[in-house]
Amino acid sequence: MSEAISGSGASGGPLDPALGGPHDPEHDPRAAYALEPEYVARLTDRILSTTGVTKQVTSPINGAPLANIPQSSTEDVAEAFRRARIAQAAWARVSIDERARILHRLHDITFDRQTEIMDLIQLESGKARKHASDEPLHIALTARYYARTAHKHLDTERRPGVMPALTRLEVNRVPKGVVGIISPWNYPFTMALCDGLPALLAGNAVVTKPDAQTMLTALLGAELLEEAGFPRDLWQVVAGPGRELGTPIIDRADYICFTGSTATGKVIARQAAERLIGCSLELGGKNPFLVLRDADIERAAEGAVRASFSNAGQLCVSTERMFVADQVYDRFVERFVARTKAMSLGASLDWGVDMGALISADQLETVQAHVADAVAKGARVLAGGRARPDLAPYFFEPTILEGVTPDMTCFGDETFGPVISLYRFHDESDAVARANDGDYGLNAAVYSRDGDRARVIARQIKCGTVNINEAFGATFASIDAPMGGMRQSGMGRSQGAEGIHRYTETQSVAQQKLMRFSPMFGMSDETYNKVTTATFKLMNKLGRA
Numbered sequence: 001m002s003e004a005i006s007g008s009g010a011s012g013g014p015l016d017p018a019l020g021g022p023h024d025p026e027h028d029p030r031a032a033y034a035l036e037p038e039y040v041a042r043l044t045d046r047i048l049s050t051t052g053v054t055k056q057v058t059s060p061i062n063g064a065p066l067a068n069i070p071q072s073s074t075e076d077v078a079e080a081f082r083r084a085r086i087a088q089a090a091w092a093r094v095s096i097d098e099r100a101r102i103l104h105r106l107h108d109i110t111f112d113r114q115t116e117i118m119d120l121i122q123l124e125s126g127k128a129r130k131h132a133s134d135e136p137l138h139i140a141l142t143a144r145y146y147a148r149t150a151h152k153h154l155d156t157e158r159r160p161g162v163m164p165a166l167t168r169l170e171v172n173r174v175p176k177g178v179v180g181i182i183s184p185w186n187y188p189f190t191m192a193l194c195d196g197l198p199a200l201l202a203g204n205a206v207v208t209k210p211d212a213q214t215m216l217t218a219l220l221g222a223e224l225l226e227e228a229g230f231p232r233d234l235w236q237v238v239a240g241p242g243r244e245l246g247t248p249i250i251d252r253a254d255y256i257c258f259t260g261s262t263a264t265g266k267v268i269a270r271q272a273a274e275r276l277i278g279c280s281l282e283l284g285g286k287n288p289f290l291v292l293r294d295a296d297i298e299r300a301a302e303g304a305v306r307a308s309f310s311n312a313g314q315l316c317v318s319t320e321r322m323f324v325a326d327q328v329y330d331r332f333v334e335r336f337v338a339r340t341k342a343m344s345l346g347a348s349l350d351w352g353v354d355m356g357a358l359i360s361a362d363q364l365e366t367v368q369a370h371v372a373d374a375v376a377k378g379a380r381v382l383a384g385g386r387a388r389p390d391l392a393p394y395f396f397e398p399t400i401l402e403g404v405t406p407d408m409t410c411f412g413d414e415t416f417g418p419v420i421s422l423y424r425f426h427d428e429s430d431a432v433a434r435a436n437d438g439d440y441g442l443n444a445a446v447y448s449r450d451g452d453r454a455r456v457i458a459r460q461i462k463c464g465t466v467n468i469n470e471a472f473g474a475t476f477a478s479i480d481a482p483m484g485g486m487r488q489s490g491m492g493r494s495q496g497a498e499g500i501h502r503y504t505e506t507q508s509v510a511q512q513k514l515m516r517f518s519p520m521f522g523m524s525d526e527t528y529n530k531v532t533t534a535t536f537k538l539m540n541k542l543g544r545a
């Protein structure tokens with residue numbers, strides 16, 4: 001176990017050694033994961049809060065109280081923006097090289113402290129350790145990518161002006177100012193930070209409101225940013241319900257980055273439109289997974305387990321609909337079901353658990369309702385199907401359904417849990433049409449031994465990302481790949497050039513030399529018109545040759 005578990009980590013460690021470790025049977029398991037008060041105080045000290053009000057969060061691992069989180073008011077949000085604006089003005093003058101150096105340091109610090117990060121993620125979310133480990137990895141990859149590509153994305157660019165050699169045109173990338181980031185609970189470390197790193201690199205400050213359930217992980221992220229070298233006031237954290245703090249944030253921000261549900265995304269888009277500020281929205285999905293007749297079945301079954309049950313299905317890019325070719329359906333289903341039934345389930349900080357708990361009673365309620373509705377209407381359960389309160393308060397088994405029909409809620413609605421529906425298809429165009437059914441368009445997976453054919457099919461799928469012979473990791477971990485949804489799955493893209501350019505305004509600066517944009521040497525307007533027409537006709541001819 002980690003230094004953090006023993007309470008002697010470099011950070012002071014999140015867990016109280018006096019209460020014993022998670023494997024000590026003599027201790028009350030509800031107390032085994034208690035946090036040191038000093039540790040909580042150090043993290044929560046970053047929240048701008050003058051209300052005196054706190055909100056208790058409990059751990060989904062055991063249902064025990066974890067921490068009391070100070071809550072922010074509208075005035076606190078205003079103060080966060082005031083401080084952020086002052087910090088941003090100074091930060092915008094820091095060189096791109098220096099900003100990139102800080103990101104490189106963040107990369108190393110994130111790996112150095114990943115044990116502590118994973119502990120805290122698990123305590124707040126209940127996920128399995130192997131899924132928690134994806135988060136520091138994703139942040140390290142993001143930090144390194146943007147550090148290495150900073151100049152490519154941000155340097156002033158020379159472009160051709162209207163009159164070759166006579167119009168010198170440059171395009172600057174100017175920071176927007178203060179970016180508001182509202183993030184969800186499902187990947188509490190990566191979602192709190194990954195969209196903010198390019199914003200900082202581009203010269204902005206950030207005011208962030210992480211989800212109430214996972215504030216501590218987000219605050220640890222803020223601590224790491226400062227340790228890496230970002231000025232403390234550049235990254236402000238406020239805490240409270242989104243429906244209360246959302247509006248004051250949007251009212252003051254120069255840009256909004258939101259990740260969460262489609263319903264909330266629409267509210268935010270309307271508010272951003274009212275102020276004419278830009279926004280990016282990373283929303284829900286009902287992601288399809290296609291197994292073509294020539295797929296490597298063993299590989300597809302392995303991918304299917306990760307696609308469906310990573311983070312207990314509470315992953316925007318996870319699969320909820322699986323379309324399998326007739327020719328391989330039985331073989332694939334047999335392998336997929338066998339692998340699913342062999343998964344080790346549990347709620348602990350140990351490695352070796354394949355799937356952890358759901359995060360909250362609300363999540364469990366939705367998952368149970370979707371499965372109960374499907375079963376009542378005739379769906380067959382091939383694996384799982386039950387809540388497991390013996391493992392953790394909100395645990396639900398990885399569940400495979402067959403015979404799901406359009407009248408069942410889980411046919412088209414996002415479950416956001418460990419529930420997958422299987423469908424058989426006869427021809428590929430039918431599979432593509434069914435994959436494109438519905439309103440979402442976030443992520444898809446296609447399994448085939450023929451990469452060329454799979455790429456042709458990928459182009460026909462209306463999703464922002466398509467992974468071939470992989471569930472979601474190939475696109476998600478390639479930080480140069482723009483991520484985001486088509487249709488109701490979102491607007492705008494994170495990662496890659498798109499992920500940083502959204503936080504900048506382009507500013508075109510054109511310097512006109514010698515020739516003016518008006519008649520010269522006593523020329524009449526009519527002659528000037530003839531000369532320019534002839535010139536541009538010639539340029540068009542030369543350009544075509």
Ligand code: NAD
Nearest residue numbers: 183184210211241242243246260261264282283284285316
């Ligand atoms: P949610 O929309 O309820 O909450 C997300 C965040 O928005 C939270 O911080 C919440 O406090 C805040 N919020 C809620 N109401 C608000 C309002 N009126 N104004 C401003 N902020 C408000 O979503 P959730 O249920 O917490 O998260 C799960 C959803 O997020 C799923 O639908 C999932 O698909 C989606 N998601 C998408 C991605 C992606 O990258 N596309 C990633 C993770 C999660």
